Amino acid sequence: QLQLQESGPGLVKPSDTLSLTCTVSGGSITSSDYYWGWIRQPPGKGLEWIGSIHYGGTTYHNPSLKSRVTISVDTSKNQFSLRLRSVTAADTAVFYCARQMVRGILRYYFDYWGQGTLVTVSS
Amino acid sequence: EIVLTQSPGTLSLSPGERATLSCRASQSVVSSYLAWYQQKPGQAPRLLIYGASSRATGIPDRFSASGSGTDFTLTISRLEPEDFAVYYCQQYGSSQFTFGPGTKVDIK
Secondary structure (H helix, E strand, O other), X not given: XXXXXXXXXXXEOOOOOEEEEEEEEOOOOOOOOEEEEEEEEOOOOOOEEEEEEOOOOOEEEOOOOHHHEEEEEEOXXXXXXXXXXXXXXXXXXXXXXXXXXXXXXXXXXXXXEOOOEEEEEOO | OOOEEEEOOEEEEOOOOOEEEEEEEEEEEOHHHEEEEEEOOOOOOEEEEEOOOEEOOOXXXXXXXXXXXXXXXXXXXXXXXXXXXXXXXXXXXXOEEEEOOOEXXXXX
């Protein structure tokens, strides 16, 4: 059974960089059928896609966040990571990593999700 | 960017009743790229439907969905106690994903 697990600091200071890692277990990150994505959810609010990466390194991002986001992959560790620069209180959210289907006629959905990790931006 | 609007914001129903949730897009969506998720408090979203009408693995057949273009619908034929949750639609287009604001189905 595929599992995804987010890890990283739960508290980040304003103007600092938020860094999270998603570890994939029970399956390989090196499949052409999938991208690997980050989605966030501010407390009590809806879901916002941040960006996605292929194991080969190709990425694409939400245009509203693009200038602050870096997503990278480490195939040797079966992990992918998120860096969000210059954070403010508005970036406080639960951050989820998820597997994104990109192969087949019916695609572009997230079928496996991590449990999520709350990151609070505060001094 | 395609904006998704969901209605109603909250749906108050009793177990056993039928729930009909709407997702409307600001412009036409590729049906193959429309999905629905269920989220319970403190949990990650769970994929229910992909390709506008295909149930994900393990999703009971009381969940069904349909639609095309700008109008999509998720139907729960008979609400079970575990179905009370928030439901989100999601689309992919122009190299980005967007989610609707969600419909909360709560117990009347």
